Amino acid sequence: MTPPRHDTPLIETIHMDKSYFNDGLETPVLHDINLTINKGEFVAIMGPSGSGKSTLMHILGFLDHPTGGKFLFQGEPTESMDEDTLAKIRASSVSFVFQSFNLLPRTSVLENVTLPLLYHPTIPVSQRHRRAVTAIETVGLMERMNYMSHQLSGGQKQRVAIARSLVTEPEVIFADEPTGNLDSHSGIQVMEALQKLHHKGHTIILVTHEAMTAEHAQRIIQIHDGRITADRRDFRRRIAGRESTLK
Amino acid sequence: MIFRDTLRMAVQDVRSHGSRSLLTVLGIIIGVAAVVLMTGVGKSMEGVILGQINTLGPTTIALWPGANGPEGGGGAFNADYKSITMRDIDALKQLQSVTSVAPIIIISEPASYGREKADASVTGTTPDYYNNGSIEVTSGRFHDQSDEQGVRPVAVIGSDIERDLFNGQDPLGKRIDIGGRRYTVIGVLKSVGTQFFQNMDTRIIIPFATAKAVKQRDYVDMATMLATGDIDFSVADVEYLLRKRHNVVSPISDPTKNDDFLVRTAQQAQDILGTVSLALTIFITMIASVSLVVGGIGIMNIMLVSVTERTREIGLRKALGATQWNILMQFLVEAVVVTVLGALIGVVIGILFDAIIVFVASRFLSTYHFGLNPIAITISVLMAIGVGLGFGLYPARKAAILDPITALRYE
Numbered sequence: 001m002t003p004p005r006h007d008t009p010l011i012e013t014i015h016m017d018k019s020y021f022n023d024g025l026e027t028p029v030l031h032d033i034n035l036t037i038n039k040g041e042f043v044a045i046m047g048p049s050g051s052g053k054s055t056l057m058h059i060l061g062f063l064d065h066p067t068g069g070k071f072l073f074q075g076e077p078t079e080s081m082d083e084d085t086l087a088k089i090r091a092s093s094v095s096f097v098f099q100s101f102n103l104l105p106r107t108s109v110l111e112n113v114t115l116p117l118l119y120h121p122t123i124p125v126s127q128r129h130r131r132a133v134t135a136i137e138t139v140g141l142m143e144r145m146n147y148m149s150h151q152l153s154g155g156q157k158q159r160v161a162i163a164r165s166l167v168t169e170p171e172v173i174f175a176d177e178p179t180g181n182l183d184s185h186s187g188i189q190v191m192e193a194l195q196k197l198h199h200k201g202h203t204i205i206l207v208t209h210e211a212m213t214a215e216h217a218q219r220i221i222q223i224h225d226g227r228i229t230a231d232r233r234d235f236r237r238r239i240a241g242r243e244s245t246l247k
Numbered sequence: 248m249i250f251r252d253t254l255r256m257a258v259q260d261v262r263s264h265g266s267r268s269l270l271t272v273l274g275i276i277i278g279v280a281a282v283v284l285m286t287g288v289g290k291s292m293e294g295v296i297l298g299q300i301n302t303l304g305p306t307t308i309a310l311w312p313g314a315n316g317p318e319g320g321g322g323a324f325n326a327d328y329k330s331i332t333m334r335d336i337d338a339l340k341q342l343q344s345v346t347s348v349a350p351i352i353i354i355s356e357p358a359s360y361g362r363e364k365a366d367a368s369v370t371g372t373t374p375d376y377y378n379n380g381s382i383e384v385t386s387g388r389f390h391d392q393s394d395e396q397g398v399r400p401v402a403v404i405g406s407d408i409e410r411d412l413f414n415g416q417d418p419l420g421k422r423i424d425i426g427g428r429r430y431t432v433i434g435v436l437k438s439v440g441t442q443f444f445q446n447m448d449t450r451i452i453i454p455f456a457t458a459k460a461v462k463q464r465d466y467v468d469m470a471t472m473l474a475t476g477d478i479d480f481s482v483a484d485v486e487y488l489l490r491k492r493h494n495v496v497s498p499i500s501d502p503t504k505n506d507d508f509l510v511r512t513a514q515q516a517q518d519i520l521g522t523v524s525l526a527l528t529i530f531i532t533m534i535a536s537v538s539l540v541v542g543g544i545g546i547m548n549i550m551l552v553s554v555t556e557r558t559r560e561i562g563l564r565k566a567l568g569a570t571q572w573n574i575l576m577q578f579l580v581e582a583v584v585v586t587v588l589g590a591l592i593g594v595v596i597g598i599l600f601d602a603i604i605v606f607v608a609s610r611f612l613s614t615y616h617f618g619l620n621p622i623a624i625t626i627s628v629l630m631a632i633g634v635g636l637g638f639g640l641y642p643a644r645k646a647a648i649l650d651p652i653t654a655l656r657y658e
Contacts, residue, residue: 058652083571084570087573092568096566098655102566104560118252119564119570120568125249
């Protein structure tokens with residue numbers, strides 16, 4: 001893995017707004033979001049529930065569209081992209097770790113991890129197995145590879161979800177409250193897995209309302225009532241985090 | 248995404264919902280099984296009927312009183328069932344174009360020997376009759392001109408009658424009872440199955456003169472004869488003669504309109520049966536296609552349920568990069584897989600029931616053989632696939648256009 005280059009803006013939003021419309025009634029969710037996230041960053045978006053942090057993540061992850069302003073991905077404007085282009089970006093450039101794991105039921109760990117490769121536009125069929133096994137190895141679940149998803153503990157499920165998110169080697173991994181449904185021990189394991197990915201050069205955007213979880217990131221963006229209220233980079237914490245992982 | 252993945256996914260999902268998938272395609276199974284079974288039976292019946300026509304030979308001509316002949320019910324079902332008289336038969340015998348004219352009188356009386364009874368079709372006819380239908384005896388002899396001249400009470404019995412009345416005894420020389428009269432058995436017919444809608448094996452043939460004396464009548468129920476030359480010429484000749492004798496006048500555009508008789512050759516009967524059997528096949532297929540459409544609605548229902556149940560999965564797949572086309576194909580292929588499966592089960596069940604019917608029917612009808620209509624089967628299977636595609640499209644499209652975020656949040 002090449003060392004992360006912090007000078008390339010991976011994600012850039014300029015005066016970005018988002019409102020939901022219900023029966024003609026406008027509900028503003030995000031206001032004037034100006035944000036630059038570089039490749040290789042580990043960013044936590046923090047805020048109380050209803051603050052708009054999940055909506056922000058969905059927009060940045062191409063699951064939702066802004067209603068105003070600009071959203072550039074790798075310097076490319078995104079507003080005129082059609083469904084197929086969006087699907088292609090979701091398949092190859094972004095990936096998600098969800099709070100509720102979202103593994104396919106009655107399906108093995110290996111098959112769950114292979115799933116994104118089915119939709120990847122360029123990875124050949126012959127590479128699928130090797131890539132999936134490598135990803136499972138990364139999260140330390142080799143011995144559970146042929147287990148069915150319902151036979152796993154919550155923490156294991158989330159690690160499978162992490163393996164699934166990195167199997168396509170995306171530009172950025174979004175993690176939406178990845179520890180929200182886990183006990184503290186499993187939560188720490190999951191965060192350590194994400195840390196490890198970060199140190200390997202992956203860009204990680206974490207959404208959480210827990211300060212403890214956000215501590216793992218090198219940069220914390222505070223969001224409140226749809227506005228960014230703080231954006232802190234703390235290199236000491238980043239170094240401390242790295243040391244704690246290396247221990 | 249390659250098609251093999253889509254197919255594998257569809258098969259997996261159909262398997263994981265085994266009994267539900269089976270219920271979903273019940274309509275398809277029944278529809279396809281019905282087509283396979285009914286057209287198979289039709290084919291077998293066609294074989295039975297065509298088989299008997301072939302034993303009649305290419306020069307055999309049959310004549311019935313009444314405009315509709317046996318196709319209109321025959322015999323007394325026709326208003327003019329008395330239209331062919333003995334004088335007509337004598338006139339036919341004078342024709343150069345036909346030979347071996349055999350008048351037939353049917354006597355509807357049960358036959359018995361001792362305590363044994365049999366439902367027989369008693370046919371009074373002349374010895375020429377044996378010529379016209381390639382009939383043979385396994386023992387004894389046919390009746391002959393001396394039997395006719397002597398108006399003798401003799402009988403040549405079919406093989407089923409031999410079995411039912413004599414049960415292994417030698418029937419020759421025994422006296423059987425028909426309608427209170429006694430007849431001496433002089434011969435046993437070789438089993439030939441059915442000829443002209445009647446089982447020859449349950450037939451008892453007696454001299455025409457004897458039958459005429461019993462029935463005391465001057466008209467006949469049927470006649471068979473052989474063409475001496477070109478069969479179409481012979482038919483035209485017979486028709487011309489009878490129209491002249493019966494004073495029948497029909498418009499030139501429809502020369503058979505006012506006929507009070509019907510003439511058929513084996514070939515014509517075969518053509519008519521071909522047409523009838525084609526019409527029947529189309530008719531059955533149409534009825535079964537109603538079942539296929541109903542089955543299709545069943546598939547649509549279950550697929551809609553499946554889409555709703557799997558909304559989160561659809562959201563996840565979209566989040567992982569599935570295109571609308573991927574999702575559409577996933578559900579469409581699943582619908583088609585399920586219908587193809589149903590169609591195949593239907594084909595197997597149809598063949599199975601067809602075989603059971605053959606097993607039973609061949610005991611009563613020795614010429615009944617297993618038959619299948621491959622065209623009807625192919626059409627019904629293709630229709631089933633079409634139904635799967637057609638009715639799977641709406642649910643599949645519904646799944647494909649789901650918004651990923653809404654789908655992921657669906658509870």
